[in-house]
Amino acid sequence: MTLFQATHPASQLSGKNVVVTGASRGIGASTAQALADAGARVILIGRFRETLENVAGGLPNDPVTVVADLSDPAAPRAIVEQVKDAVGTIDVLVNNAGGGDAVGPTHTLRSEDADFLWALNLRAPVLLGGIVAHDMAANGGGSVISISSGLSQQGMPGVSLYSAVKGGLEAATRSLAAEWGPSGVRFNVVSPGVTRTELGSWITADDNAQRKYLEKVPLGRIGEPDDVAAAVLFLASPGGAYVTGQAIAVDGGWITTAPTLFPST
Numbered sequence: 001m002t003l004f005q006a007t008h009p010a011s012q013l014s015g016k017n018v019v020v021t022g023a024s025r026g027i028g029a030s031t032a033q034a035l036a037d038a039g040a041r042v043i044l045i046g047r048f049r050e051t052l053e054n055v056a057g058g059l060p061n062d063p064v065t066v067v068a069d070l071s072d073p074a075a076p077r078a079i080v081e082q083v084k085d086a087v088g089t090i091d092v093l094v095n096n097a098g099g100g101d102a103v104g105p106t107h108t109l110r111s112e113d114a115d116f117l118w119a120l121n122l123r124a125p126v127l128l129g130g131i132v133a134h135d136m137a138a139n140g141g142g143s144v145i146s147i148s149s150g151l152s153q154q155g156m157p158g159v160s161l162y163s164a165v166k167g168g169l170e171a172a173t174r175s176l177a178a179e180w181g182p183s184g185v186r187f188n189v190v191s192p193g194v195t196r197t198e199l200g201s202w203i204t205a206d207d208n209a210q211r212k213y214l215e216k217v218p219l220g221r222i223g224e225p226d227d228v229a230a231a232v233l234f235l236a237s238p239g240g241a242y243v244t245g246q247a248i249a250v251d252g253g254w255i256t257t258a259p260t261l262f263p264s265t
């Protein structure tokens, strides 16, 4: 029995269709598993059929895979059409796909990498969220959860554009929550700290970087993909019915903690 089966009624998302972008690995794959274990039928989105099928093969409730590159301007509308053809309606959207190479000293960044970063991490989740919300409103409501980053709240050298697009996603979420709340569609953000995935390996594969990071994490460990998935499950489920426009940090306390200024004893 998984953590989610043990702590949540298995039926709470029963009959719901849930779209998870970036579901081929990492946080997206864990989220797909958690939501499927809670009874949802999951539609997994990513760029490669084989990796999506590998994850889908372990899920209950007849999952569906849709291959799409979310940096493509046409992707949001094309995804919605394919999902509706396959399963009818969408009840929950998890905007999880993210990442990109536009990191490093800002004067060295290439504009094509910057364009990709914004397209994948901000344009796609906002446009996909808007299109999906329009349909959700006609069906009585729904929940959209986007995965941001603690770097949206805290400055760090080398991540100016990544911080900007994740901060933009949080700002857009507040406006989308205001726009669609009257139609019963909730918009929220889950904001991870360093999490043990391929993307997080720039810290977890470097002992020195990990040690420095953990000095500022009161809970004293790196996040796991399941930690993030648990917060997404809450926001997707009836238990989150009165929560909208929020960003929930899942980071062991990293974002709210400054290094101590007292001499060590």
Ligand SMILES: NC(=O)c1ccc[n+]([C@@H]2O[C@H](COP(=O)([O-])OP(=O)(O)OC[C@H]3O[C@@H](n4cnc5c(N)ncnc54)[C@H](OP(=O)(O)O)[C@@H]3O)[C@@H](O)[C@H]2O)c1
Residues within 6 Å of the ligand: 021, 022, 023, 024, 025, 026, 027, 028, 045, 046, 047, 048, 051, 068, 069, 070, 071, 096, 097, 098, 099, 120, 147, 148, 149, 150, 191, 192, 193, 194, 195, 196, 197, 198, 199, 200, 201
């Ligand atoms: N891990 C961390 O430390 C951390 C911390 C804060 C925030 N986050 C955020 O959490 C989210 C998930 O990150 P992760 O750590 O799970 O990353 P990951 O292991 O690198 O997985 C990224 C996922 O996004 C998909 N993806 C990437 N580019 C795509 C594109 N152009 N079109 C469609 N799908 C695409 C990938 O699928 P394919 O490559 O198969 O297409 C993969 O499924 C991201 O939004 C990230 O910014 C992560």
